[in-house]
Amino acid sequence: MGLLDLSRKLIMKASAIRAVQRIDELGAISETDDGLLRQFLSQANLRAAEKILEWMSLLGMHCEHQADGTIRGILSGSNPTAKPLLLGSHIDTVAHAGKYDGALGVIAALAALEDLLESGCTLPFPVHVLGFSDEEGVRFQATYLGSRAVVAGLDESLLSCRDAAGDALRDVLERDGWHDGAAHFRYAPGDVLGYVELHIEQGRVLEEAKLPIGVVSGIAGQSRISITLKGQADHAGTTPMPLRRDAMVGAAACVLAAESLAHAHSPLVATVGQISLSPNVSNSVPESVKFSLDFRHPDDEQRVELLDLLSHQFHQIAQQRDLEIHWQVVQESGAVACDDFLIEKISRAAKKVTGRCLTLASGAGHDGVMMQQIGPIGMIFVRCLKGLSHHPDEYCAPEDIAAGIDVLVEFLNSFHEA
Numbered sequence: 001m002g003l004l005d006l007s008r009k010l011i012m013k014a015s016a017i018r019a020v021q022r023i024d025e026l027g028a029i030s031e032t033d034d035g036l037l038r039q040f041l042s043q044a045n046l047r048a049a050e051k052i053l054e055w056m057s058l059l060g061m062h063c064e065h066q067a068d069g070t071i072r073g074i075l076s077g078s079n080p081t082a083k084p085l086l087l088g089s090h091i092d093t094v095a096h097a098g099k100y101d102g103a104l105g106v107i108a109a110l111a112a113l114e115d116l117l118e119s120g121c122t123l124p125f126p127v128h129v130l131g132f133s134d135e136e137g138v139r140f141q142a143t144y145l146g147s148r149a150v151v152a153g154l155d156e157s158l159l160s161c162r163d164a165a166g167d168a169l170r171d172v173l174e175r176d177g178w179h180d181g182a183a184h185f186r187y188a189p190g191d192v193l194g195y196v197e198l199h200i201e202q203g204r205v206l207e208e209a210k211l212p213i214g215v216v217s218g219i220a221g222q223s224r225i226s227i228t229l230k231g232q233a234d235h236a237g238t239t240p241m242p243l244r245r246d247a248m249v250g251a252a253a254c255v256l257a258a259e260s261l262a263h264a265h266s267p268l269v270a271t272v273g274q275i276s277l278s279p280n281v282s283n284s285v286p287e288s289v290k291f292s293l294d295f296r297h298p299d300d301e302q303r304v305e306l307l308d309l310l311s312h313q314f315h316q317i318a319q320q321r322d323l324e325i326h327w328q329v330v331q332e333s334g335a336v337a338c339d340d341f342l343i344e345k346i347s348r349a350a351k352k353v354t355g356r357c358l359t360l361a362s363g364a365g366h367d368g369v370m371m372q373q374i375g376p377i378g379m380i381f382v383r384c385l386k387g388l389s390h391h392p393d394e395y396c397a398p399e400d401i402a403a404g405i406d407v408l409v410e411f412l413n414s415f416h417e418a
């Protein structure tokens with residue numbers, strides 16, 4: 001450790017040092033020895049939930065859990081019947097995960113409350129800290145199960161989803177759920193002052209800007225398309241180039257078209273991440289290629305417009321190469337805007353702590369997508385090393401974590417003065 005790092009560490013508050021230790025402690029709770037994994041309704045997920053409840057009770061919070069493993073700590077404040085402000089994030093992880101994604105949001109919220117309590121501040125409204133048991137959707141291929149459950153409940157179609165072992169969510173919940181003393185918490189629209197989540201950025205915008213903290217303007221809308229191009233399989237040695245109907249070359253042109261469009265229309269991002277071809281042998285001209293397109297933009301109108309444009313380009317490419325094209329929309333979710341008032345409050349808090357503040361859109365989905373059904377949402381992003389996430393090397397510097405906690409404290413202080 002260099003002298004500068006050491007001095008930064010020395011001036012860190014006890015709450016921030018504890019938060020960093022807790023990240024490590026929670027990061028050690030895993031289903032597998034081979035990298036971090038905490039899926040929905042796994043023993044590791046429940047153990048992590050128990051650990052966080054322990055920390056919540058140290059703050060004197062009223063602690064509860066649901067059968068699905070989502071947890072809640074309540075700090076009543078001076079007016080326990082007032083509408084609460086919700087803080088938190090998710091406690092599940094992907095496979096070979098990093099230890100900051102999700103966990104930091106819950107741990108930082110507790111650290112901020114610890115600082116407030118220590119300074120003698122009593123908030124005039126209750127704060128609920130939530131730890132959602134599922135956001136990543138790894139086990140049942142359905143995202144936001146934890147936050148979905150507290151705002152809308154899990155419907156029949158979700159309860160019928162099956163995991164890789166073939167077990168239905170309904171049965172797994174019955175068998176492995178945390179039923180002992182379980183509460184059932186729900187929020188209806190208008191029940192809350194808002195939901196504020198701190199999360200690692202999972203991108204490189206803050207790192208490029210040399211800033212520890214950013215304020216999220218909204219969560220990008222997303223389209224997922226499955227495209228199939230069909231040409232003709234031919235002998236790779238005997239078919240002259242002008243006579244070919246090569247689906248793979250058509251797909252390559254499409255991938256480049258998607259890339260050019262995204263470059264020309266920032267902040268659009270477009271990714272072809274999955275591809276399969278047939279017959280997939282080295283000496284045949286490919287007959288058909290199926291590939292995915294992940295297409296995201298913070299503005300829904302522009303996303304739809306640009307996707308139309310790209311669809312038109314793909315059809316042109318297919319026509320020029322005498323290929324059939326099948327374009328299928330697999331999934332579509334609208335953009336979610338963060339609340340202007342919360343953005344303003346978080347920005348001011350961030351400026352106070354770090355000197356300046358950057359507003360950026362989130363390309364990744366977050367629990368706010370669900371929580372905006374019941375009230376305004378706000379998000380604080382914390383810089384992470386190289387933007388790396390969903391990876392064991394995911395890293396967030398202790399001083400950035402400390403800055404994130406300070407921003408939350410400033411935000412909470414200014415929020416109740418509003």
Ligand SMILES: [Zn+2]
Nearest residue numbers: 090101102135
């Ligand atoms: Zn996350």
